[in-house]
Amino acid sequence: MSSSRRVYKQFEDQQKRLLAQQEELVNLEEGGGGDEADKDKDDDHRRQRASHSHRVMEVVGQIAKSRRAANFDRKRERRGKDLLEDYFIPNIVFPYHVFRRRFRMQRSLFNKIMSAICNHDPYFVQKEDAFNVLGLLPEQKITGAFRMLAYGASADQVDEIARMGKITILESLMRFCFAIEALYTNEYLQKPTPRDMQKFLRKGEM
Structure with a gap:
């Protein structure tokens, strides 16, 4: 198995573990009762979703971290x-x-x-x-x-x-x-309109 595939497999396994931990937390919270408990559960769930991307990036960083090699002068x-x-x-x-x-x-x-x-x-x-x-x-x-x-x-x-x-x-x-x-994103990374397509076609012909 290549190093890139190994890294990707480790990332997949770590992400699955994170998702399993999230589901376990949600299941534990569902055992409570009352409006106050439901509100706390929703707040915690939102915080978990907001921090999920951050945790994934930390996992990727740990997996991709290579062994410390001797530095050399790259000029x-x-x-x-x-x-x-x-x-x-x-x-x-x-x-x-x-x-x-x-x-x-x-x-x-x-x-x-x-x-x-x-x-x-x-x-x-x-x-x-x-x-x-x-x-x-x-x-x-x-x-x-x-x-x-x-x-x-x-x-x-x-x-x-x-x-x-x-x-x-x-x-x-x-x-x-x-x-x-x-x-x-807002200005350029969107689906082109028919007017944009006509402009691109004219530019391509030129």
Whole structure:
């Protein structure tokens, strides 16, 4: 059995145990009587449902936590500087049409999304660690997320591009998806209207 299937099986088993514990709590509460007991039961049930997602995420985090490996210098600062020189500073190495082809969007759109995500989740903002060493640039984290979504890149492939560890890559991807859903669901992540479809068809013909 592959490691990914093992992790998924462990997650399924843990989720079943959590659901069984919830059902047991609900059954115990149903043994009480009176309006006050019913009200307390409803309140507890709502709290359990509200915290269910949080508990599931904690379980996933425990399962996905890998054994602590020896750290090695990925030269992340140098790779961040190279990434900026390649695509994001005024005198870039690769022209705009190369950015458009590799990132599947215009650079102005990338910068707009990056700014919104950094304002929404400070995880993507560059910070200093306990040794006063600057961490990853937001361009590195968001580039990693885009490469995984656009090309189906693996964590090792993103590590080569952005110099990020596997856990950091997966956390960046998860937080990126949560931020996109929170920021753009109401405006963009909805079923297109007939007018939208006509606009897309005209754009496709052009």
